[in-house]
Amino acid sequence: MNLYEKIVTLYPELSNFDFSKGIISLQNDSDGRGDYIAAWNHPTLPRPTDEQLMALEAK
Amino acid sequence: MASTINATTSGVVTTGDSVATLSLQTGGTTAVAIDTAQIVTLSKSLALLGSTSGSVSIAAPATAGTQSYTLPTAVPAVSGYALTATTGGVMSWAAASGNPGGSTTQVQYNNAGAFAGSANMTFDGTTLTAAGFSGPLNGTVGATTANTGAFTTLSASSTVSGTGFSNYLASPPAIGGTAPAAGTFTTAKAIAAATQDSVLLQGRAGGTGSYVATITPTTLTASRTLTIPDATGTILQSGTAVTVAQGGTGLTAGTSGGIPYYSGTSAITSSALLTQYGVVYGGGAGAAPVATAVGTTGQFLGANTGGAPTWQTPSGGSSGPTFAAYLSSNQNPTLSTFTKVTLNATQWDTASAFNTTTNRFQPLTAGYYLITVQANYDAATTVTDSILAIYKNGSNYSRVFRNNLRGTGVPSTVNFAELISAGSAMIYFNGTTDYVELYIYIVGSGTATVYNGTAYTTMTGAFIRA
Helix, strand or coil: CCHHHHHHHHCCCCCHHHHHCCCEEEEECCCCCCEEEEEECCCCCCCCCHHHHHHHHHC | CCCCCCCCCCCCCCCCCCCCCEEEEECCEEEEEECCCCCEEECCEEEEECCCCCEEEEECCCCCCCCCCECCCCCCCCCCCEEEECCCCEEEEECCCCCCCCCCCECCEEECCEEECECCEEECCCCEEECCCCHHHCCCCCCCCCCCCCCCCCCCCCCCCHHHHHHHECCCCCCCCCCCCCCCECCCCCCCCCCCCCEEEECCCCCCCCCEEEECCCCCCCCCCCCCCCCCCCCCCCCCCCCCCCCCCCCCCCCCCCCEEECCCCCEEECCCCCCCCCEECCCCCCCCEECCCCCCCCEEEECCCCCEEEECCCCCCCCCEEEEECCCCECCCCCCEEECCCCEEEEECCCCEECCCCEECCCCCEEEEEEEEEEEEEEEEEEEEEEEEEECCEEEEEEEEEECCCCCCCCCCCEEEEEEEEEEEEEECCCCCCEEEEEEEEEECCEEECCCCCCCEEEEEEEEC
16 A cells, blocks of 8 residues: 555545645655655645554555 | 703603693694593594595584593494494494384375375385375275265275276376276276185165175176166065066965055055965955966856856756666556655766766756756556656656546546656756655556666756756
């Protein structure tokens, strides 16, 4: 499960609009460090914690 | 007592009177008298007859007084000796001499037939001094310091002879005589090459004592000529900088690599070091000239906003950086994630400004660049949205292309199979830290792929203007 999939699992109400318009910006700099949240500007949904994401990783 | 001597008979004349004087008279006058002290008195003179003829007479003065002379005890030891006597009349033989005139050290001269001396000509056994010369050559011979208007020193090392003078004067004047007529000198006086030779010039009136200026040539490798200008002035000062008024710079030192400039109306100063290959331009009144920085290949000399010359990069043309980078192997970006396209090869990169490791274009020439990007990609199942973006300094700068099939009015069954997106942006680079990268955002299902190749996924750029 990649980062995008984890986030939409946490917040199913998110749409492509949120990711493509930069409200939530996921980024990968192709430097070996993988995907990361470059920006989280959603007005109501809080940025997921590392613990939440790690928990989804185990599933 | 009276006695008669027979003239033809030899005998002894005696007188028995102890106080009487024996007298010989002729014609009734006493000619010879012998007193009781055995002193013989002649009334006239003593005549000694020559063995052949003639006679030598010894006579007393007419008014003789009372004098007594005692002859030397021996004949003269050296021929030519003269007979001298003490005040007591004791005579002896001695070398003939006369009494000198004048005072001690004064040289004797004939003064109307008599010895005489003068303070103007003395000799103390070492130094001969003469004064009182007539004309302008008044001076002292042998003095160590010249007097005003006098000869300079004549020493044993400065040989002056009549022959030597004749070599250089058409009509050599006599020392102490009148000045030579104009045009008499035909050749400058030569000075012997001895190291101690020099020319002494008497200091002008108003100076201290009898100081002189000494002109001494250095070791010469050829004959040199100094020509004095037809003007009055001080041309050189030893031991200090030659002033601007004297034709010098007034500087005792300068800055290596600098240039002298007028820091005032009559003062010259050394500027600071001027950059190698820099172009020198004026600093304004009283200020030092300065130099531009070093230009680089292709730059031209322009002016900044203040008017100062500065190297500038020409706008456009072929002199600015340009590059073409591409993806050399397929890349699989994460869906719905802005992923940097790893442009890891170049077709050209004139300024070595594209880094194939960091996949960045970072030019070192400031200016405006036209950046164009292109990507060929798909996803294994569907592609419903995609964005091609140029990032500047790590942030989204320009989304140059987007394909979104999930907009209003588009059926949800419509999907892309494979796309080629392209776009461009005009971007300013500061020439130091600014850089750009290509990011791609793909929405779909299955594994997304960005295809490699110079014809498929590229970033190109060119300098447009400064």
